[in-house]
Amino acid sequence: MRTDEHILEMAQQAASAARAVARLSAETKNLILHQMAQGILQHDESILTANARDLQAAQSAGLSHAMLDRLRLDHPRLEAMAEGLCQVARLPDPVGKELSVVRRPNGLIIRKVRVPLGVVAVIYESRPNVTADAAGLCFKAGNAAILRGGSEATHSNDAIFDAMLAAGRSEGLPNHAIQLVKTTDHEAVHALLQLEQYIDLVIPRGGESLIRAVAEHSKVPVLKHYKGVCHVYVDRAADLDMAVKIVINAKCQRPGVCNAMETLLVHEEIAEVFLPRVADELISQGVELRGDERTCGLVAQAKSATHQDWSEEYLDLILAVAVVGDLEAAIDHIQRYGTHHSDVIVTADDKAAQRFTREVDSATVYINASSRFTDGYEFGMGAEIGISTGKLHARGPCGLEELTTYKYIIQGTGQIRQ
Amino acid sequence: MRTDEHILEMAQQAASAARAVARLSAETKNLILHQMAQGILQHDESILTANARDLQAAQSAGLSHAMLDRLRLDHPRLEAMAEGLCQVARLPDPVGKELSVVRRPNGLIIRKVRVPLGVVAVIYESRPNVTADAAGLCFKAGNAAILRGGSEATHSNDAIFDAMLAAGRSEGLPNHAIQLVKTTDHEAVHALLQLEQYIDLVIPRGGESLIRAVAEHSKVPVLKHYKGVCHVYVDRAADLDMAVKIVINAKCQRPGVCNAMETLLVHEEIAEVFLPRVADELISQGVELRGDERTCGLVAQAKSATHQDWSEEYLDLILAVAVVGDLEAAIDHIQRYGTHHSDVIVTADDKAAQRFTREVDSATVYINASSRFTDGYEFGMGAEIGISTGKLHARGPCGLEELTTYKYIIQGTGQIRQ
Numbered sequence: 001m002r003t004d005e006h007i008l009e010m011a012q013q014a015a016s017a018a019r020a021v022a023r024l025s026a027e028t029k030n031l032i033l034h035q036m037a038q039g040i041l042q043h044d045e046s047i048l049t050a051n052a053r054d055l056q057a058a059q060s061a062g063l064s065h066a067m068l069d070r071l072r073l074d075h076p077r078l079e080a081m082a083e084g085l086c087q088v089a090r091l092p093d094p095v096g097k098e099l100s101v102v103r104r105p106n107g108l109i110i111r112k113v114r115v116p117l118g119v120v121a122v123i124y125e126s127r128p129n130v131t132a133d134a135a136g137l138c139f140k141a142g143n144a145a146i147l148r149g150g151s152e153a154t155h156s157n158d159a160i161f162d163a164m165l166a167a168g169r170s171e172g173l174p175n176h177a178i179q180l181v182k183t184t185d186h187e188a189v190h191a192l193l194q195l196e197q198y199i200d201l202v203i204p205r206g207g208e209s210l211i212r213a214v215a216e217h218s219k220v221p222v223l224k225h226y227k228g229v230c231h232v233y234v235d236r237a238a239d240l241d242m243a244v245k246i247v248i249n250a251k252c253q254r255p256g257v258c259n260a261m262e263t264l265l266v267h268e269e270i271a272e273v274f275l276p277r278v279a280d281e282l283i284s285q286g287v288e289l290r291g292d293e294r295t296c297g298l299v300a301q302a303k304s305a306t307h308q309d310w311s312e313e314y315l316d317l318i319l320a321v322a323v324v325g326d327l328e329a330a331i332d333h334i335q336r337y338g339t340h341h342s343d344v345i346v347t348a349d350d351k352a353a354q355r356f357t358r359e360v361d362s363a364t365v366y367i368n369a370s371s372r373f374t375d376g377y378e379f380g381m382g383a384e385i386g387i388s389t390g391k392l393h394a395r396g397p398c399g400l401e402e403l404t405t406y407k408y409i410i411q412g413t414g415q416i417r418q
Numbered sequence: 419m420r421t422d423e424h425i426l427e428m429a430q431q432a433a434s435a436a437r438a439v440a441r442l443s444a445e446t447k448n449l450i451l452h453q454m455a456q457g458i459l460q461h462d463e464s465i466l467t468a469n470a471r472d473l474q475a476a477q478s479a480g481l482s483h484a485m486l487d488r489l490r491l492d493h494p495r496l497e498a499m500a501e502g503l504c505q506v507a508r509l510p511d512p513v514g515k516e517l518s519v520v521r522r523p524n525g526l527i528i529r530k531v532r533v534p535l536g537v538v539a540v541i542y543e544s545r546p547n548v549t550a551d552a553a554g555l556c557f558k559a560g561n562a563a564i565l566r567g568g569s570e571a572t573h574s575n576d577a578i579f580d581a582m583l584a585a586g587r588s589e590g591l592p593n594h595a596i597q598l599v600k601t602t603d604h605e606a607v608h609a610l611l612q613l614e615q616y617i618d619l620v621i622p623r624g625g626e627s628l629i630r631a632v633a634e635h636s637k638v639p640v641l642k643h644y645k646g647v648c649h650v651y652v653d654r655a656a657d658l659d660m661a662v663k664i665v666i667n668a669k670c671q672r673p674g675v676c677n678a679m680e681t682l683l684v685h686e687e688i689a690e691v692f693l694p695r696v697a698d699e700l701i702s703q704g705v706e707l708r709g710d711e712r713t714c715g716l717v718a719q720a721k722s723a724t725h726q727d728w729s730e731e732y733l734d735l736i737l738a739v740a741v742v743g744d745l746e747a748a749i750d751h752i753q754r755y756g757t758h759h760s761d762v763i764v765t766a767d768d769k770a771a772q773r774f775t776r777e778v779d780s781a782t783v784y785i786n787a788s789s790r791f792t793d794g795y796e797f798g799m800g801a802e803i804g805i806s807t808g809k810l811h812a813r814g815p816c817g818l819e820e821l822t823t824y825k826y827i828i829q830g831t832g833q834i835r836q
Contacts, residue, residue: 019753019777022776022777023776023777102797102798104796104797104798108787108791108796110797110798115776117809117810118779118809200809200810201809201810221639221808221810239832242832245832245834246832246834248834249834249835250834253834253835331437335437357825357827358440358441358533359437359440359441361536361825362825363825363826364825364826364828365825365826365827365828366828366830367827367828367829367830368829368830368831368832368833369526369828369829369830369831369832369833369834370830370833370834370835372834372835373526373828373833373835374826378522378526378835379520379522379528379826380520380522380528390639391535391536391618391619391823392535392618392619392639392810392811392823393810393811395823395824395825395826396825396826405809405810405813406813407775407779407780407781407782407783407813407814408781408782408783408792408797408813408814409775409783409785410782410783410784410785410787410791411785411786411787412784412785412786412787412788413786413787414657414660414663414664414786414787415786415787415788415791416663416664416666416667416668416671416787416788416790417667417671417788417790417791417796
């Protein structure tokens with residue numbers, strides 16, 4: 001069978017499985033999730049053997065240490081994967097939740113009810129744990145899932161998928177409710193992205209180039225974030241002790257993630273006091289500073305930033321720093337170079353905070369807290385399928401609710417329109 | 419200036435105007451809307467003169483009577499347009515509404531707040547009233563709007579726009595908050611659809627070919643409905659008197675609109691009694707019937723339906739009719755040929771109703787009521803910008819709330835992540 005025909009068949013099977021998944025009770029879905037977790041633990045040896053094959057191939061291919069680490073599985077990682085499925089089972093079922101109800105003068109009762117999206121495709125790169133995480137979240141939200149992992153993790157993904165599937169079926173997982181694309185050719189992804197009549201949402205997870213390629217070619221709506229160029233703006237009315245703490249945390253606590261700060265903006269009235277102080281602290285933590293002209297005038301160790309630095313997602317111990325004339329200039333900077341992810345104002349001035357939170361057009365805006373909290377668990381939503389920097393459908397951390405839509409269910413007693 | 423440069427400039431101006439619009443209070447927005455309504459009434463003669471020019475050109479070009487009627491303005495239509503703006507002014511402001519608030523164990527207060535989308539582009543065809551309707555809705559929801567009307571209505575749209583703008587400015591309508599694309603070349607639309615960095619949403623309003631062309635070429639997310647192939651399924655447990663009333667209303671009350679019924683499905687156990695009866699009634703209302711084999715066996719006047727009929731949006735006094743073996747077959751038919759718009763079950767059987775509403779994947783599903791109620795006013799939402807048959811972002815009638823998104827505003831007291 002040709003790749004595009006094979007993918008079409010998978011998508012059609014997913015669309016019909018979606019009806020069966022949508023019918024399952026929360027109890028049944030939770031039993032299946034627990035069973036899938038068990039399946040992973042019971043097949044630990046075969047999963048690790050498969051993973052060893054992937055690792056060997058990756059080593060021969062000369063993949064970087066970081067890539068190898070992402071690919072590597074061990075017992076603790078398998079246990080975390082299984083525990084992830086059990087955690088999803090413990091989250092409340094979003095399906096069927098009544099979002100609003102109105103009774104119209106003509107007696108019609110209009111209920112707006114949360115329902116599954118239908119079919120969700122997840123396209124991801126080297127981390128094999130996504131196979132379990134994405135399957136669990138899509139399934140709990142009542143969707144059929146089509147998973148497509150990276151070619152470097154193909155044996156690991158197959159083994160995890162097979163273990164979950166066999167276990168889930170024993171508790172009533174519907175046929176084709178979770179499918180893994182096993183062909184590794186690139187054409188499969190392209191074929192998937194054309195099938196808007198069967199697939200309701202595609203979620204790319206991985207580097208910016210993967211996400212851009214998916215967004216560029218997809219006819220199916222895409223839930224995505226490109227990158228996180230997150231800002232901390234230290235206002236003239238900031239508590240400077242607090243500001244230092246927040247800046248250090250936002251930059252250094254885990255620099256390689258999307259909610260880490262990449263650019264620091266400082267109000268000119270406090271720059272002379274604040275910048276040398278925070279710079280000392282940052283440099284002592286190993287951070288390289290790239291400043292605008294005024295920053296370099298105040299901090300001798302700062303290199304000169306180029307225009308490119310303002311848009312850079314370093315994901316590393318590097319920080320761009322600029323002095324701004326006022327709140328408006330800070331907002332302008334963020335609007336121009338930011339990525340609508342997470343941005344922070346440190347200030348004791350309520351008016352400044354209000355203006356910042358209203359005008360900075362980001363999924364998450366913080367007053368006096370680190371940007372590092374943008375995360376499903378930290379928000380109390382549980383596991384997330386990703387963080388959306390788009391504005392349509394869902395914004396910020398996306399968990400179970402964001403994997404659903406709604407419909408209007410209207411109960412009448414024979415009403416007709418006059 | 420080249421068209422694409424001109425459109426780019428408009429989009430950039432809209433993006434910066436969006437910040438100013440987002441800052442306006444509900445009171446200011448309402449004053450501006452009332453003033454814009456006044457502007458239309460005060461410039462009635464110049465609008466009607468402009469409209470006469472469009473009508474003359476359209477007549478010379480040989481446009482159909484239906485097209486000419488859509489294009490034509492008169493005093494009552496101008497008054498309705500002005501009243502539409504006043505009605506939008508009276509609707510509650512969606513911006514700033516708190517959708518949820520949680521206090522986390524670390525003291526962070528996470529508020530999910532409704533905010534404007536930013537910049538909304540509306541691309542429409544011959545009805546000039548859309549210029550006022552779309553401007554009013556986008557503006558009230560806190561967005562900057564870019565409007566692009568049909569070339570056949572260009573003088574009318576210009577005159578309405580100029581009247582609204584002059585009046586709105588006198589009450590503080592921000593510059594570039596509402597813009598009309600005045601060049602009529604097709605390139606302008608194409609250029610608009612590429613500007614995903616400035617435009618947050620595009621809404622095509624018009625025939626299926628316009629909507630498909632926009633969806634095909636747009637990099638900006640599109641809120642759309644292609645067509646409404648709406649079904650009424652008369653279950654074996656239906657009250658047949660009620661079913662006749664609903665079928666007649668759904669087909670005949672206004673056949674040219676998207677929420678009119680196009681296909682009738684009848685359970686085989688009642689077909690022999692119900693079909694001849696409802697057919698008599700439909701035929702007496704001038705409806706042409708196109709039936710499957712079993713329908714034609716029961717209703718002599720029915721023509722044979724072709725496969726094409728099941729997907730047809732007639733928008734006319736024509737009805738496709740099929741007999742189905744059971745509820746599941748009815749759902750299968752709707753899933754296969756429907757357009758996710760509005761579908762009805764007539765039944766006294768709660769279980770059947772529940773299964774229908776759960777499994778029919780449409781924006782609006784009805785139990786014992788006519789499909790004709792899918793409409794912003796009938797839902798109590800007020801004016802609508804359109805009806806979405808997509809599942810992402812918004813589904814069904816889209817009013818002010820659907821022209822917004824949300825952001826998370828997080829208030830801290832110096833929290834950092836451990």
